[in-house]
Amino acid sequence: xxxxxLRSMIDKVAGGKMDRRAFIQRMAAVGLTAPxxxxxxxxxxxxxAEGPQVYKPTKRGGxxxxxxxxxxxxxxxxxxxxxxxxxxxxxxxxxEPLACWDPDGNMKLVLAAxxxxxxxxxxxxxxxxxxxxxxxxxxxxxxxxxxxxxVVFNWEYAKDPATSALTIATHRDITVEKVDxxxxxxxxxxxxPFWADAxxxxxxxxxxxxxxxxxxxxxxxxxxxxxSPVGTGPYKFVEFKPGDLVRGQLNPDYHMPNxxxxxxxxxxxxxDAVSAARAVIxxxxxxxxxxxxxxxxxxxxxxxxxxxxxxxAVGGDTEFIALNFTDPNTExxxxxxxxxxxxxxxxxxxxxxxLSLLIDRESVKKAIYGRAGRTTANFLNGxxxxxxxxxxxxxxxxxxxxxxxxxxxxxxxxxxxxxxxKKLKLVYQTSINGPRQKTQAIVKQxxxxxxxxxxxxxxxxxxxxxxxxxxPDTYAHxxxxxxxxxxPLSQPDPSQHMRRYLSTNVATKENKWQGTNFPRWxxxxxxxxxEAAESEMDPVKRAALYIKANDLMYQDTVFIPVQHRLKVEAxxxxxxxxxxxxxxxxxxxxxxxxxx
Amino acid sequence: xxxxxxxxILIAIPSLxxxxxxxxxxxxxxxxxxFSELATNPNVxxxxxxxxxxxxxxxxxxxxxxxxxxSAMAHGDWGFSFVSRMNVDxxxxxxxxxxxxVIGSAQILALLVAIPVGVYAATKPYSLFDQIANTLxxxxxxxxxxxxxxxxxLIFSVTLDWLPFVYSTDIKGTGIRWVxxxxxxxxxPVMVLGLFQAASLTRFVRSAMLDVIRLDYVxxxxxxxxxxxxxxxxxxxxxxxxxxxxLIALQMPAVFGGAIVTEQIFRIPGIGSxxxxxxxxxxxxxxxxxxxxxxxxxxxxxxIADVLYGWLDPRISLR
Numbered sequence: 001x002x003x004x005x006l007r008s009m010i011d012k013v014a015g016g017k018m019d020r021r022a023f024i025q026r027m028a029a030v031g032l033t034a035p036x037x038x039x040x041x042x043x044x045x046x047x048x049a050e051g052p053q054v055y056k057p058t059k060r061g062g063x064x065x066x067x068x069x070x071x072x073x074x075x076x077x078x079x080x081x082x083x084x085x086x087x088x089x090x091x092x093x094x095x096e097p098l099a100c101w102d103p104d105g106n107m108k109l110v111l112a113a114x115x116x117x118x119x120x121x122x123x124x125x126x127x128x129x130x131x132x133x134x135x136x137x138x139x140x141x142x143x144x145x146x147x148x149x150x151v152v153f154n155w156e157y158a159k160d161p162a163t164s165a166l167t168i169a170t171h172r173d174i175t176v177e178k179v180d181x182x183x184x185x186x187x188x189x190x191x192x193p194f195w196a197d198a199x200x201x202x203x204x205x206x207x208x209x210x211x212x213x214x215x216x217x218x219x220x221x222x223x224x225x226x227x228s229p230v231g232t233g234p235y236k237f238v239e240f241k242p243g244d245l246v247r248g249q250l251n252p253d254y255h256m257p258n259x260x261x262x263x264x265x266x267x268x269x270x271x272d273a274v275s276a277a278r279a280v281i282x283x284x285x286x287x288x289x290x291x292x293x294x295x296x297x298x299x300x301x302x303x304x305x306x307x308x309x310x311x312x313a314v315g316g317d318t319e320f321i322a323l324n325f326t327d328p329n330t331e332x333x334x335x336x337x338x339x340x341x342x343x344x345x346x347x348x349x350x351x352x353x354x355l356s357l358l359i360d361r362e363s364v365k366k367a368i369y370g371r372a373g374r375t376t377a378n379f380l381n382g383x384x385x386x387x388x389x390x391x392x393x394x395x396x397x398x399x400x401x402x403x404x405x406x407x408x409x410x411x412x413x414x415x416x417x418x419x420x421x422k423k424l425k426l427v428y429q430t431s432i433n434g435p436r437q438k439t440q441a442i443v444k445q446x447x448x449x450x451x452x453x454x455x456x457x458x459x460x461x462x463x464x465x466x467x468x469x470x471x472p473d474t475y476a477h478x479x480x481x482x483x484x485x486x487x488p489l490s491q492p493d494p495s496q497h498m499r500r501y502l503s504t505n506v507a508t509k510e511n512k513w514q515g516t517n518f519p520r521w522x523x524x525x526x527x528x529x530x531e532a533a534e535s536e537m538d539p540v541k542r543a544a545l546y547i548k549a550n551d552l553m554y555q556d557t558v559f560i561p562v563q564h565r566l567k568v569e570a571x572x573x574x575x576x577x578x579x580x581x582x583x584x585x586x587x588x589x590x591x592x593x594x595x596x
Numbered sequence: 597x598x599x600x601x602x603x604x605i606l607i608a609i610p611s612l613x614x615x616x617x618x619x620x621x622x623x624x625x626x627x628x629x630x631f632s633e634l635a636t637n638p639n640v641x642x643x644x645x646x647x648x649x650x651x652x653x654x655x656x657x658x659x660x661x662x663x664x665x666x667s668a669m670a671h672g673d674w675g676f677s678f679v680s681r682m683n684v685d686x687x688x689x690x691x692x693x694x695x696x697x698v699i700g701s702a703q704i705l706a707l708l709v710a711i712p713v714g715v716y717a718a719t720k721p722y723s724l725f726d727q728i729a730n731t732l733x734x735x736x737x738x739x740x741x742x743x744x745x746x747x748x749x750l751i752f753s754v755t756l757d758w759l760p761f762v763y764s765t766d767i768k769g770t771g772i773r774w775v776x777x778x779x780x781x782x783x784x785p786v787m788v789l790g791l792f793q794a795a796s797l798t799r800f801v802r803s804a805m806l807d808v809i810r811l812d813y814v815x816x817x818x819x820x821x822x823x824x825x826x827x828x829x830x831x832x833x834x835x836x837x838x839x840x841x842x843l844i845a846l847q848m849p850a851v852f853g854g855a856i857v858t859e860q861i862f863r864i865p866g867i868g869s870x871x872x873x874x875x876x877x878x879x880x881x882x883x884x885x886x887x888x889x890x891x892x893x894x895x896x897x898x899x900i901a902d903v904l905y906g907w908l909d910p911r912i913s914l915r
Contacts, residue, residue, distance in 0.1 A: 069762070075680040075877070083679060164651050168644055221681050241690055242680040243873050244865035245765055268762060270863040270873070275749075279762050283753055286762065462878055467645050514646065 054576075057261045057593050061250050066262035066575075066592070069286040071276040073269010075242045078226045079205045080158050080165035085584055088202045089290070090246050090267060092586040094141070094231035095205035098132055098151075099196070101583040103313060105383050105492035107196060108588070111135055111146065111206065111232060111255075113182070116195070127191035127537045132199070134182040138255045140208050141230045141237070148178040151199060153209035162217040170198050191535045193542050194493040201491065202584035205231070234260035234590040243269050254590075261593040274298065280570040281308040287594075288577055289570035290585055295434070296370020299568075308575075312371060313567040315581025316382030316489035316497075319373075320559040321359065321428075321443070321482050322519045323352055328427070328479045335509035336472070336479050339520060343481070344422050350407035351424070352557035355482075357400040358446040359560050361393060367442065368435045373563040380550040381564040382581070383492045385539075388547045391554045393561075400450045409451075417451040429457040429473075430484040431464040439484065439562060454482075469512045476513040478520070486565060492582040494546050495534060501558070502527050521558045601903060608895045615891045620665060623880050624658045652678055665884070675881035679874070684885045688867055694765065695866030698785050699855050705790030706797055707844075713794075714801025718809060718836075719828060729798060736795025741788050741854055745861040748784045759784055763864040785862045789854060793847070800843055804836040838908045845901035849894040 057063070074090025075083075082088040098112040107115050113133040116122025122131045138146040155176035158165040165171075175187040176198070186198060198204055211230055215223035229237050232255070235248030246267040250260055268286070273294050280289035281299070284307030292299070292310060299310050327341035345351050361375040377393035380386055409417040409424060417424040428443065430436045437458060444454045457480060459473045464485070472479050489497050499505070500516035503523065507515035526549055533545035553559055569585060571577050574595045578588035649655055653664065668675060674685040717726040753761040760781050767777045808814065809832050817831045856868030863869070867886055874882035906912050 065768075072873075075677075075873075076682070078681075081681055161647065164648055166644065166648075221676070227682060239766065241765065241865060242677075242682065242687060243870065244691075247766060266766065268764065268863065270865065270869055271762070271860065275761070275861075275863075278749075278754065283757065283761070285760055462876065466878075467649075512646070514643065 055258070055591050055593065056576075056595075057258055060252070060254070060258055060260070061263050063261035063263060063594055065264045065266060066288070066594075067286045068265070068267045068288045068290070069271075069276045069279055070267055070269050070290045071271045071273050072291075073243045073267065074240075074246055076226065077229045077237075077240055077246070078207065078223075079203065080154075080163070080167045080207070081220075081226070082166060082203065085202075086269075086290075088205075089584050089586045091229065092202040092205060092233070092584055093235050093246060093248050093265060093267065093589065094229040094233045094237050095207060096232045097201055097205045098134070098199040100201055100587040101492055101580050102588065103578065103580040103582075105580070105582045107200070109135075110590075111138060123195065125537075127188070127193055127195070127535075129185055129187045130195040131179065131183060131185045134184070135255060136182055138232055139253055140210075140232055141251060142208075142211075144208065144210055146206075146208075146232055147181045148184045149181075150206055150209045151184045152176050152178050153213065154206050155198070157207070157212060157216050157220075160217050163220045165220070167204060170204060174198055191537055193534075193537055193539065194491070194495055196493075197491065202587045203490065207231075235262075235265050238264075245269065256590060259590045277302055277310075277570050280572065281306040281310070284308060284572060287572045287575050292568045292570045293372070293435070294568075295368065296372065299370075299570075308570055308572045310371070311569050311571050311577065311579060313569070313579040313581040314382070315567055316380070316492075316494070317486050317565045317567075318376065318379060318381050318489075318559075318561050319439075319484065319486045319563045319565055320379060320561050321484045322478070322559050323355070323557060324478050324481050324483075324519060325522070325558075326520045328481060333509070337477065337520065339506060339508055345424060345426070346481070348407060348409075348419075349557070350403050351409070354400040354403045354450065355447075355452075356557050356560045357394060357396050357403070358450055358452070359393075359443055359562060360395040360446055361562060362395065363442055364439050364562055368438050369563050369565065372566045372568045374566070376561045376564040377554065378550055378564075379553050379559045379561055380494055380498065380546060381561070382489065383494075385543045386494050386546045386550075388550045388554070390547070390551055395446070397446060397449045404450065411451045415451055416453045423453070424451065425453045425455070426481040427455045427457055428482040428484070429459060429464075429480040431461040431475075432458045433461065436484060467514065474513065476507045476515070476518050478507070478518045483518075484562065498546060498549055499530055499534070501553070502530055519558050521553075521556065523552055523556065526552045600906075601899070604899050604902065608899065612891065612895060616666070616669075616888055617662065619884060619887050619891070620662045621658060623884055624661065674885050677874075677879055677882050679877045679879040679882070684881050687870065687882060688885060688889065691865055691867045691870045694763070694864050695852070695855060695859070695868060698782060698789065698858070698864055698866065699851055701782060701786045702789035702793060702855075703844075703848075703851060705786055706793035709791070709794040710797035710801050711840075714798045715805055715828065715833060715836075717798070718802045718805030719824075721806060726802075729802075733795045733798045736791055737799075739792075740857075741792050742857045742861060744792070745784070745788045745858055748788060749861070752784060761862060763862045765865055785858050785864060789851070789858050792854065793851060797840075797844070801836070801840055804839050805832060808832050808836040838905065841904050841908060842901045845897045845904060848897045849890060852890060852893060 070086055070089065072086045074087045076087050077091050077094070079088060079091040079095055082091060096110045099107045099109050099115065102108045109115060111134060113135045114120060114122070116130045116132060118125060124130070134146070134148060134151070140146055155171050155174070157163055158167045158171040161168065173189060177185050177187065179185050186195070188195070199206060208230055211225045212223055227240055234251055234254050236251045238249055239245065239247040248265045250263050254260060273292055276289040277292045277294050277299060279285045280287070281302040303309055323346050324337060325343055325346060326337045326339060327343050328337045330336065330341050332338040332340045365373045365375055375393070377391040378388050380388070404417055409419045412418045412423070428440060430440060440456045444456060447454045463471055463473050464475055466474055467476070468474060475483055475485060487497065501521060502517065505515045505517040506520050506522070507513045507518050529545045529549045529552065533542050533549070536542040536545060567579065567581050569577070569579055576593050576595055578591045579585055580587060653661060665675065674683065674688070677684055677687055680687060713729050717729045720726055749761045752759045761784065763781050763785065767774055769777060814827060814832055817827050852868070855866060856871060858864070859866045859868040860872055867889070871883065871886045874886065
């Protein structure tokens, strides 16, 4: 879409000549819908809209107990120490952020009084600051008022390396200042198009200053409130047993009208996904089951005549196969997959292209992911506005064979193709996980037909995803030709996700394999596109840059996307949970209710 | 006697030290680290994960870490969980009641089934009752608990809808309702564990009884004109139970082990499920503490078995 045309449309919306909805529909037509279409309007001078409200209960409480089943229970309740989403989910029952994300990726107010926009003076036009106005009259569960001091304190607490907060990355490069009791300003050291990171969403909820002030820095682990949170949320803390149980009860002073609906809340941990699905869908012992990554056949069977159903939320999680651009079989200076080598087979683009034709994504969807997957050609699958429309995928053994034939890879006596004495033999690794092993089998079969020999390797998840420097089987060492997994997209914005593959981030022995660019792919155009996108304030141009970055990966076949994965949850038939693919499951908990 | 116990306790110290060293080294050499979940979290830059490793002392050499652990343990400090960021002993104490309740009830159930059945079967060897009891015992200990557990869930929870299969530590209601609920939810795990134990115990009780029942003094007792019940209970059982008691004492640690699987299936928040989740999360201090508790239990129950043996059978002197 032309810049000028967009500008005039934004002006129309601002002037009230065009309906907001019509604008978003027009944007959808050109592939620019949903989450950040709203940020376009925000930066264009139109206030960001809150998502539609469908909350029906007309009074607070009366909903009896809400029973949640998290098959990996929270192990701690301080959001700054959360090692996984399970801990963020548990903390979010009691603590709140300034705003959260609704299912469409729209921003939704929680502790903030209004969404910052250029119009209301909240957003600086140069993208270097954002000012949040806080909701007046909000109280912590112990009766103390919630003020700007609390917000500033969270920044001081998290950015202090001695605290060893895991939220340090969000906070260390910003400055947070108090404007008045109910206003805070966040200053960025460079133009920041995606300003909704700090204090937004379940990972960045706010803890009370008056209870944590004495436990900043190295004393952080001694805070008694680490295990018994006092927040502003819809439920007050009652009991916590790490890994087993979190219990809360209705907060009678909650700052949102008619909320919460449930009188008590219980989050039970332990067990496995299949039996959690059974306890929610089949026997109805629990109201909601988290992260039900179970084969679709099993879910369909449970759903027959059951007491619950599965629900799906679209986010941006992509299961992919990464190609190694360096040689995993040659050791240089005590390091395999060294940057000083080139992959002997993949340095021929024809081999990479042929491989991408051999991944039968439709069969993977049918046989494994079912309703929880979508086929895709892109590495970046969301938010919608960043999804490329220039790509396509195909499964064809014939075409793959032809490409290899044309490139001079001829089948040898054993049926395996070879060229210049190099055989097309690949090692394909992934973590141990039912669906992944099945996908490996599907890929191996197709490759065999095309004359490529694939050796499958599976590594225990705790090793595969570990940052252990000494272990050669981690995904970051990537001592294989192909590897498959997914990296979750935890915000409705691709910036953190895409900058992993900058050429400066290559994982090597020198940086103890902490570099995030594990395929070790180096592309100057990609670097330029990402660098430009990170300071581009025009949302349309910015989206175009990320789309370009995705297309560069597609052209070079760095990743072969296997499936765009959806979030799968199980819920009782009468429960109305609000689940967003862009946020934690409990991020919209205050709006959950039960249909009578 | 007290001298004997004291000597045994003193011998236990070096063996516990040895066990702890082996456990520690094995855990330290095992792959994976507690911050692996952070690796794919785009919000957490790798240097933060590295700093955390350093802070928790994961980068120190093994012998230093072991000495640290040992000196802390000597001060009664069980360590600090990486994952929960709380003291390990609180974590274990929180989980202990559920484990003791389930294992205790299971063991009582096992005894209540095994002793009468074993004794009765031994008094009438190769009768129909004996054959049936034998067959059931074989079936019982051939079926692993993870299989019977799931089978029970399918039958009693899913199909019949009688019993809950998610164990809950906070039961609503007080007084008699609380007790009833507590019993109701423990029925399946206790049955699974208890019957498995009972199966092997029945076989053992039966053979111990058969060993004794043919001895001369039993014939003498019968010749004196004592009734069958009195002979069996007062004369045969008293002696036959000596090896059984030893076996029960020695089996206790194994029962804890068997409970790990059962706890996982029924979501019982015991130390077994704590062990599993800690292993999965690579939370080494917790894994170390729980396995060390198991090791202590083995040593302790061995000692108890020896002491009980001497007390039950005065012919054995403890020196």
